[in-house]
Amino acid sequence: MVRMTNVCKAYENGTKALRGINATIEDGEFVFLVGPSGSGKSTIIKILTGEIAPTLGEISINGYDLNSIKPSQMPYLRRTLGVVFQDFRLIDKKNVYDNVAFAMRAVGASSKDIKRRVPYVLELVGLDTKTRRKPNELSGGEQQRVAIARALVNNPRLIIADEPTGNLDPARSLEIMMLLERINKLGTTVLVVTHEKELVNRFSKRVIAIDGGRVISDGMDGYYNYES
Amino acid sequence: MNRNRFGYFAKEGISSIFNHGFMSFASIGVIVACLIIMGSFTLLSLNVSAMIEKWESENQMLAFVDETLSDDQAKALESKIEEIPNVADAIFVSRDQALSQYLSKYNDNDLFKDIDSKVLRHRYIVYLKDISMMKDTMQQVDDIVGIANVSAHIEISEGFTTVSRIVATVSIIIIVVLLIVSMFIMSNTIKLATFDRREEIAIMKMVGATNGFIRWPFVFEGLILGLLGALIAFLAQWGLYALLTVEITKSSKINVIEVLPFGRLALPLLGIFIFTGFVVGIGGSLTVIRKYLKV
Numbered sequence: 001m002v003r004m005t006n007v008c009k010a011y012e013n014g015t016k017a018l019r020g021i022n023a024t025i026e027d028g029e030f031v032f033l034v035g036p037s038g039s040g041k042s043t044i045i046k047i048l049t050g051e052i053a054p055t056l057g058e059i060s061i062n063g064y065d066l067n068s069i070k071p072s073q074m075p076y077l078r079r080t081l082g083v084v085f086q087d088f089r090l091i092d093k094k095n096v097y098d099n100v101a102f103a104m105r106a107v108g109a110s111s112k113d114i115k116r117r118v119p120y121v122l123e124l125v126g127l128d129t130k131t132r133r134k135p136n137e138l139s140g141g142e143q144q145r146v147a148i149a150r151a152l153v154n155n156p157r158l159i160i161a162d163e164p165t166g167n168l169d170p171a172r173s174l175e176i177m178m179l180l181e182r183i184n185k186l187g188t189t190v191l192v193v194t195h196e197k198e199l200v201n202r203f204s205k206r207v208i209a210i211d212g213g214r215v216i217s218d219g220m221d222g223y224y225n226y227e228s
Numbered sequence: 229m230n231r232n233r234f235g236y237f238a239k240e241g242i243s244s245i246f247n248h249g250f251m252s253f254a255s256i257g258v259i260v261a262c263l264i265i266m267g268s269f270t271l272l273s274l275n276v277s278a279m280i281e282k283w284e285s286e287n288q289m290l291a292f293v294d295e296t297l298s299d300d301q302a303k304a305l306e307s308k309i310e311e312i313p314n315v316a317d318a319i320f321v322s323r324d325q326a327l328s329q330y331l332s333k334y335n336d337n338d339l340f341k342d343i344d345s346k347v348l349r350h351r352y353i354v355y356l357k358d359i360s361m362m363k364d365t366m367q368q369v370d371d372i373v374g375i376a377n378v379s380a381h382i383e384i385s386e387g388f389t390t391v392s393r394i395v396a397t398v399s400i401i402i403i404v405v406l407l408i409v410s411m412f413i414m415s416n417t418i419k420l421a422t423f424d425r426r427e428e429i430a431i432m433k434m435v436g437a438t439n440g441f442i443r444w445p446f447v448f449e450g451l452i453l454g455l456l457g458a459l460i461a462f463l464a465q466w467g468l469y470a471l472l473t474v475e476i477t478k479s480s481k482i483n484v485i486e487v488l489p490f491g492r493l494a495l496p497l498l499g500i501f502i503f504t505g506f507v508v509g510i511g512g513s514l515t516v517i518r519k520y521l522k523v
Binding site: 106 | 233236247427428430431432433434435436437438439441442
């Protein structure tokens, strides 16, 4: 579960990126976080993943209180999260299997667990036939699937997808969104950050819209009703 | 660290060495060069120390006994001289012994055959523990009642002491400077490797890898480079030393210099090289990786 109470963030140069965000995301929810460029979406993602700290306000994620978390505890919080980026962030010299297995190795999983879990996740994202391919031998949609598999492989409680379809054509974008929806149905909470209005409106999900560092709407009607 | 993880870290460290082949080669080269220069100064310093020690042990003072003392009184001074802390040994030489030594120098030349031993004094050959304290010791021997005067080559002893101090100081300065240079270059190599893998590190951080887990492959890389450099440098140093020893022994001009056998120096030198390789390798990688872990 994610709970943000009056979260503010001011950068050192004086920019006020967040001006009192209040939102709660329950376990098992699928939520779109939408807003125009500079609205504060990326700042929220950075705060949720522990890259930066809020200036004010209270945040708890998956049982961790970000206001009082010790640096040594941060890796354990991150193990409850799976993050998907717009630019995939795959390791070029590793093949599909190793890119996914790498995330498990990084948290100290045993070889036995890796051999059992990675093929399952690759099958889930539809890449079980391309395990030996390098990222540059895959299409954009396939690369994003690898990134989703990597985010999923450590069985996180929350997947945060930051503009996951930003580099994809509409058909591939829809496929990725459907994959995320499928993952959500398997029990993982999903938070998708996007500004693609048409895509959001195809799914009947909760939409949190922000602008100028504030929440301007939070509806369960699945409608992206903000004009960016 | 379990065996599974150890294997992973070692594998990652080794593959990084090959992935950054040129930089790895360059850093091993620099470590080897620095260690050889460092080792050469260490060996020079050890040889000079051994030589000075030898010369020190041969360096002596002569304490002449007052001629008014009887033979027994003169011999009784031995214990008083040996009571002085810096005196290693005091050997009594009677007038007669002194004369025969004197005459033997001149092959029993007829010119000196009528010399009476009475013209000479009883004396003590005094060996010192530390020739840098020769002046003080000389005064202490001179102060003993019954000693007429003391003769010593103060300037030679001071020369030995100065040379010894200069060699030790220069060696230490060069060793420290080279150690810092090696560490700096090693840091730069690891910095390049780390820069190349910053995305990988960011991903590791994002999926929840601990700093220790991220750090270990770099530590292994630094360690392997450092130890490999140390081993190559040791073998090269061995070869150079052996070559130099042969040349010195063959030379008619400098064969008075006694070179210590490498066998006597090999273990301490290997120890110094491995320790330096270890410190430079691990120190270099740890200082760099710290910066990238602050995410």
